[in-house]
Amino acid sequence: MTDSSAPIARGPVVEPRWSDLRMATSGRLAHAWDTEDLRRIARRRLPRLIFDYVDGGGENEITLNRNVTAFDRIGFRPRTVAEIDGRTQSVSFFGRGSAAPFGIGPMGGLGFLWPDADIIAARLAAKAGIPHVLASGASNSIEQVAAAAPEARRWFQLYVFRDPGLNRRLLERAAAAGCEALVVTTDTQINAKRTRDFRNGFELPMRFTPRTVYDFARRPRWLWKVARRHSSSAMGNMMSEIGPNPTAAKAVEFFRTERSRSVGWEELKILRDLWKRPMLIKGIVTAEETAGAVALGADGVVVSNHGGRNLDGTVATIDALPEVVAAASGRLTVLLDSGVRKGSDVVKALALGARCCLIGRPVAFALAAAGEAGVEHVLAMIHDEIDRVQGLLGITRMDQLDPSFVRLDAHP
Numbered sequence: 001m002t003d004s005s006a007p008i009a010r011g012p013v014v015e016p017r018w019s020d021l022r023m024a025t026s027g028r029l030a031h032a033w034d035t036e037d038l039r040r041i042a043r044r045r046l047p048r049l050i051f052d053y054v055d056g057g058g059e060n061e062i063t064l065n066r067n068v069t070a071f072d073r074i075g076f077r078p079r080t081v082a083e084i085d086g087r088t089q090s091v092s093f094f095g096r097g098s099a100a101p102f103g104i105g106p107m108g109g110l111g112f113l114w115p116d117a118d119i120i121a122a123r124l125a126a127k128a129g130i131p132h133v134l135a136s137g138a139s140n141s142i143e144q145v146a147a148a149a150p151e152a153r154r155w156f157q158l159y160v161f162r163d164p165g166l167n168r169r170l171l172e173r174a175a176a177a178g179c180e181a182l183v184v185t186t187d188t189q190i191n192a193k194r195t196r197d198f199r200n201g202f203e204l205p206m207r208f209t210p211r212t213v214y215d216f217a218r219r220p221r222w223l224w225k226v227a228r229r230h231s232s233s234a235m236g237n238m239m240s241e242i243g244p245n246p247t248a249a250k251a252v253e254f255f256r257t258e259r260s261r262s263v264g265w266e267e268l269k270i271l272r273d274l275w276k277r278p279m280l281i282k283g284i285v286t287a288e289e290t291a292g293a294v295a296l297g298a299d300g301v302v303v304s305n306h307g308g309r310n311l312d313g314t315v316a317t318i319d320a321l322p323e324v325v326a327a328a329s330g331r332l333t334v335l336l337d338s339g340v341r342k343g344s345d346v347v348k349a350l351a352l353g354a355r356c357c358l359i360g361r362p363v364a365f366a367l368a369a370a371g372e373a374g375v376e377h378v379l380a381m382i383h384d385e386i387d388r389v390q391g392l393l394g395i396t397r398m399d400q401l402d403p404s405f406v407r408l409d410a411h412p
């Protein structure tokens, strides 16, 4: 099917385009030194209920926080006497190079943060030479993103729908638009209890209550820049699926009611047979389901708990990674997301066997902070952090990393 078990390519497999990417030196981004700074800017610029929709997690947000703190428990074991000139971050998976070992993960609803957010994210991913995953529930459609960023390494994320015809059509659209991989998310079959959303009255389609109207009114800049734009509330991929006179509200309702409540290996097998390019299952945190993905003939898995947005109490993904890598035993390409906030997190995941990390909220906050400039800033920032960590660890290539570079539970 694909060369998903191929080793990380040595040397620069793609022409790194990082020289084109710059961290901002002026304006509101000039003092955003880490992703937490971007989160703070986003909080100041967004209505509370929109910020909380992005920032929040399931129930008590135990997993949300655990994802982040679990990285901090891992200690590095650097090699300080080493040749570190000529560092490259290039990695390779599914037969193509990526200029860095991270990509932009799928996120629905980014149009609430910035107009044409998905197009911006894909364009910047292309400029950086890294993958971009478009969500089923994205604000911009597969076709819009393909037209605006044809050169991007575009992947498509699918939530499985009850109607097999709809699943098939979405796969056909993704293939026709040149998406190179399919990411099927399996951890979101029913909506989690997101306490912040309940408190704030956040619902889709959006309901206008005195509270939400007050919340919006406190952010006139956001109202002017984002809310009045059609793309803010659109679900681009659904619009052409809902018959005549589509509206954003109808599209959201359709998305909500048509999602399949349960997904079994049989449904995944149907998708596997339909999709001839690389296919990944997103939401895997156990050896058992990794074995299932191997048996299915998947090409990869994304070790993910949806950024702690769903089943609260799920293990942190960095803690789950070793068992998934062991169960995959070279037969799957293993990616990881959830809680990745800095370059050193990416390097820790690679040392433990991930090929690449997907970034979620930091990109969303960067969009909310400054749109295109924000995304450029955060991608350049994480790239710069990885470069420094590489140098300080004493390595020049990502394929030099192995578990001997970290100590698990170094700091319980």
Ligand SMILES: Cc1cc2nc3c(=O)[nH]c(=O)nc-3n(C[C@H](O)[C@H](O)[C@H](O)COP(=O)(O)O)c2cc1C
Binding pocket: 053, 054, 055, 067, 105, 106, 107, 108, 109, 135, 136, 137, 138, 157, 185, 282, 304, 305, 306, 307, 308, 309, 337, 338, 339, 340, 358, 359, 360, 361, 362, 364
């Ligand atoms: C606002 C938002 C929307 C998301 N929408 C989707 C989605 O539509 N499909 C999906 O597979 N994952 C979705 N996710 C989960 C992300 O793909 C990813 O798993 C998660 O954000 C990673 O964790 P992090 O935010 O800590 O980086 C969403 C995450 C956020 C923050």
